[in-house]
Amino acid sequence: MIKLFGWPISSAHYRACVALDLKGIPYESVFMDPDRKEHLEAKYLAINPQGLVPALVDDDLVLTQTMAIMEYLEEIHPEPALLPANPAARARVRGLAEICNCEIHPIINRRVRLYLAEDMGHTPDEVSRWLTHWYGRSFATLEELLASSDAKGKFCHGDTPTVADIFLVSLLSAAQVFDVDVSGFSTLMKIEAACLELPQFRDKLPRLL
């Protein structure tokens, strides 16, 4: 059976869970304790030398990076599809997902927050302003892109969830953990509400843990 390494409050681990659960692929979660730095111990580094989560392990196959994991799941287990069929629509969905994956998540994630605080000496308030700044820029863009699009339906693209919704909900959830005010992004909030009607999005939501 597939093993998924991570920890419950990781938004990246959550994304992989939702993709697996939406596709109905069975897996076993293997949780590590980030405060005890279990992800930097030799045992895990032998699996994923990057020391990041998640890692999806299926026999001798080890996959990292949530977008690569989702593309793989889409290829080996196409239904239900998490990407639309048409290349231009797929590019739209991937573009929305990558705004979350590249423009928000890497800048606000745990290791960057720790580096700002511990190595650069920033106060909690300064780290908080950092989070608010980067979230605000990218969420404003996502709000504009989604609110103005004919392709948007109940979800980011039409009326079934795609990888874009998974990325979006993971970052909205993290924003709320960090007390970043997202209430002004009404389109994003509506999409999140639609996603959270589905148990696959709701059951492992980091903020509930």
Place this chain on the structure above:
Amino acid sequence: MIKLFGWPISSAHYRACVALDLKGIPYESVFMDPDRKEHLEAKYLAINPQGLVPALVDDDLVLTQTMAIMEYLEEIHPEPALLPANPAARARVRGLAEICNCEIHPIINRRVRLYLAEDMGHTPDEVSRWLTHWYGRSFATLEELLASSDAKGKFCHGDTPTVADIFLVSLLSAAQVFDVDVSGFSTLMKIEAACLELPQFRDKLPRLL
């Protein structure tokens, strides 16, 4: 004809150029001046509300985010392939590309450097340490992942270039612009040298401009 918006020293714009050139797809580059903030003017924001580069425009289709652009090009113009055929191999290549795309580029890019300097008051030396820290961590992982892999050939995956090589070369090039010492990453340097034998990688290399 496809229009590609960007500027010559952007490593993200470079990645889209190499993908288009490897596939032999004709396009016209539209350069903006980042110092004059042309990417934040209404004319470009109407095309790409995110104000980031590149944007690939083909009639009324507007694509952003280099990974989404490359996946689109692969789907509409499959040969020469920039991803291997096998799902596990595709996941490996996408994972390597995403380490560059998510773990390095967003943290070291222009807008983050400007924010550290102008909004947070960090000195050029402190910004330089920031770059060296994040490059060092991820390049060390990439070096380990590539040096230990049987799948590596002349390039990151086998003996033909993939999206992983395009991402890697774009970031090695940027590292050298920032005076980050990459000479210790011998596997990465060998792959870069193999790529730079190809005119599609060499002709628009940001550091040469």
